[in-house]
Amino acid sequence: MGWEMKKIIAAFTLVFISQQLMADAAAEIKYRAGVMEVVGGHMHSMVAILKGRTHMNDLDAHAKAMANIALIVPTIFPEGSGEGKTEALAKIWEQPEEFKKAMDKFVNAANGFANATSSGDMSAVGPAIKELGGSCKGCHDDFKKK
Numbered sequence: 001m002g003w004e005m006k007k008i009i010a011a012f013t014l015v016f017i018s019q020q021l022m023a024d025a026a027a028e029i030k031y032r033a034g035v036m037e038v039v040g041g042h043m044h045s046m047v048a049i050l051k052g053r054t055h056m057n058d059l060d061a062h063a064k065a066m067a068n069i070a071l072i073v074p075t076i077f078p079e080g081s082g083e084g085k086t087e088a089l090a091k092i093w094e095q096p097e098e099f100k101k102a103m104d105k106f107v108n109a110a111n112g113f114a115n116a117t118s119s120g121d122m123s124a125v126g127p128a129i130k131e132l133g134g135s136c137k138g139c140h141d142d143f144k145k146k
Contacts, residue, residue: 028081032088035069035076042066043136046113050129059125063110063117066132070110074103087145102139109135 046062049055077092077099092099109132116128 025081025084028076028078029084029086029088032076032081032086035072038069039066039073039136042069043133046129047133050125060114060117063114067110067114070107073106074100089143089145092143099143102135102143106132106135106139 042062042065046059046066049059049062077088079093082088082090082093109128113125113128113132116124
């Protein structure tokens with residue numbers, strides 16, 4: 001095989017790989033958006049329940065679902081998924097230790113809220129939802145485009 005043919009094959013391989021990476025990033029971003037919609041949906045529902053004192057029997061189910069989805073959230077920001085139509089800041093991948101701390105805080109707060117709702121101790125629920133909301137806000141303030 002001649003030098004020209006090797007260059008053509010290398011060029012096609014590079015184009016194929018870069019297109020695959022872009023497709024993978026787009027798929028990751030789409031999945032991430034869906035997961036974050038679930039997080040937001042549970043958060044909005046839980047706040048509505050607590051503010052309106054309605055559907056109180058559903059609070060624990062939302063809290064447990066939030067704790068479960070919180071385990072997924074740290075995995076939806078793989079390397080290479082910051083390019084494209086995303087609200088994620090490059091800081092996520094540039095400062096992975098700080099982002100991990102924010103994710104750990106969110107997971108712990110989601111678990112804490114689920115534990116509070118499961119206990120039935122309403123005096124623990126208020127502080128726990130405040131901590132959970134703070135973990136969401138902290139991450140949005142530091143790692144999400146405004």
